[in-house]
Amino acid sequence: MDSAISDATAERRDAALSATADNGLKIVVVGGFGVGKTTLVRSVSEIRPLNTEETMTQAGRGIDETGGLDGLRAKTSTTVAFDFGRITLDAHNVLYLFGAPGQERFWFLWDRLFSGTLGAVVLVDPRRIEDSWYAIDRLEHHGTPFIVARNDFGGSAHTAAQLREALDLDPGVPLVDCDARSRESSKNVLIALVEHLKTLYAAQETAK
Amino acid sequence: MSRPGRDDSPDRLYTLTQGRSRSAPDAPFDLVTLVVAESGPTPGMQSELAAILRMCELPTAVVEIAAELRLPVSITRILLSDLLDAGRISARHPRAAAGHSLPDPDILEQVLVGLRNL
Numbered sequence A: 001m002d003s004a005i006s007d008a009t010a011e012r013r014d015a016a017l018s019a020t021a022d023n024g025l026k027i028v029v030v031g032g033f034g035v036g037k038t039t040l041v042r043s044v045s046e047i048r049p050l051n052t053e054e055t056m057t058q059a060g061r062g063i064d065e066t067g068g069l070d071g072l073r074a075k076t077s078t079t080v081a082f083d084f085g086r087i088t089l090d091a092h093n094v095l096y097l098f099g100a101p102g103q104e105r106f107w108f109l110w111d112r113l114f115s116g117t118l119g120a121v122v123l124v125d126p127r128r129i130e131d132s133w134y135a136i137d138r139l140e141h142h143g144t145p146f147i148v149a150r151n152d153f154g155g156s157a158h159t160a161a162q163l164r165e166a167l168d169l170d171p172g173v174p175l176v177d178c179d180a181r182s183r184e185s186s187k188n189v190l191i192a193l194v195e196h197l198k199t200l201y202a203a204q205e206t207a208k
Numbered sequence B: 001m002s003r004p005g006r007d008d009s010p011d012r013l014y015t016l017t018q019g020r021s022r023s024a025p026d027a028p029f030d031l032v033t034l035v036v037a038e039s040g041p042t043p044g045m046q047s048e049l050a051a052i053l054r055m056c057e058l059p060t061a062v063v064e065i066a067a068e069l070r071l072p073v074s075i076t077r078i079l080l081s082d083l084l085d086a087g088r089i090s091a092r093h094p095r096a097a098a099g100h101s102l103p104d105p106d107i108l109e110q111v112l113v114g115l116r117n118l
C-alpha cells in the first residue's frame, strides 16, 4: 500500500494544470456561516476544495508590512481561513473559486486577497437573510460586481420581490435560485455572474 | 485557532523567511499567479523551497502552494520572491484587469464558454 504521503503526491499530480495554463482568474463566493459556500465550490471544482489562510494585524496590515518578527510578536495578528476550488476553462485560463466567510475581520484582507476578482456571488440562506447584509454592504463599498444566489434550504416563504426588499438590492443586481449541492445549479450561478459582468461592461461602454 | 498539524508559530515563520519582512517585487504575486519551476531542487536547499520547486514542475497557483505547504499566503509570497530573485521560478501573473475596472469582454466570453462546457 502506498503511504499517505505518496497518495497525496499522486493526487496532486493528477490534479496538475496543463503546461500552457497562464492566466488565473478569481470568483469569490461569500456569505454567512453554514450558508453553503464550501458546498458550492465543491460542486463545480475539479479538485477537492483546499483550505488556506492569511494572517493580518489589527490595523489590517500584513506581517510583510509590519517589520516581520516585530509584527508577529506584537500579537495583533489574526488569521482568516478560506477555501478554494479550481475550474480549468481552456488551455490558458484557470478559474479559482474562493469560499470566503462574510465576517467583519475578513474584509480587512479583501483588497490584498481579492483585488482583480471578476466578481462575487453572495449566497443567501432565505431563513437567515440578515447574515448577508454585511457582505452586500462591503461588496458595494469595494465596488466589486456581484449577484445574489438564494440557496434552497426548503421552507422559504419569501417571494423574490420580498427577498430583494429585505436585502435592499439594487434593481440591477441579479437574484438567482440555487442548490449548492447540484453541480448544474452551481454552474448556472457562475454563468449568471459572468453574464451580469458582460451587461455591466456593455453599459460602461455605452456611457463613455 | 489553527488546524491540527499546522505549525505557524512566529518562530517557525521567522526562520522560514530569515526575518525578512518585505516582499516587494515589481509585479507582486497574486493569489492566482501561476508559478512554474525553472530548475529542480538542489541538495541542502531549505525544504519549503525544494517543495515549491517540485510542486511547480507544472503551473501551480500561489494559493495552491500556500495550501500545500500549510503556510499563510503572505509567507508563501516571501518564499516565492526569493525563488524568483534567484531565477529558479517564473511567474505568470493574471491578465485580468487590476483594481476595480471590469475585465475585457474577450476574457468574459472565454470564461462563459469554459463554464458552459463544464
Ligand SMILES: Nc1nc2c(ncn2[C@@H]2O[C@H](COP(=O)(O)OP(=O)(O)OP(=O)(O)O)[C@@H](O)[C@H]2O)c(=O)[nH]1
Pocket (backbone or CB within 6 Å): A031, A032, A033, A034, A035, A036, A037, A038, A039, A040, A099, A101, A151, A152, A153, A154, A178, A179, A180, A181
Ligand atoms: N438543503 C440544502 N442544504 C445545503 C445546500 N448547500 C449546502 N447545504 C448544506 O448546508 C450545510 C453547510 O454547508 P457548507 O457548504 O459547509 O456551508 P459553508 O458556507 O461553507 O459553511 P462555513 O464554512 O462553516 O461557514 C451542509 O450540511 C450542506 O450539505 C443547499 O443548497 N440546500
Ligand SMILES: [Mg+2]
Pocket (backbone or CB within 6 Å): A037, A038, A039, A083, A099
Ligand atoms: Mg465552508
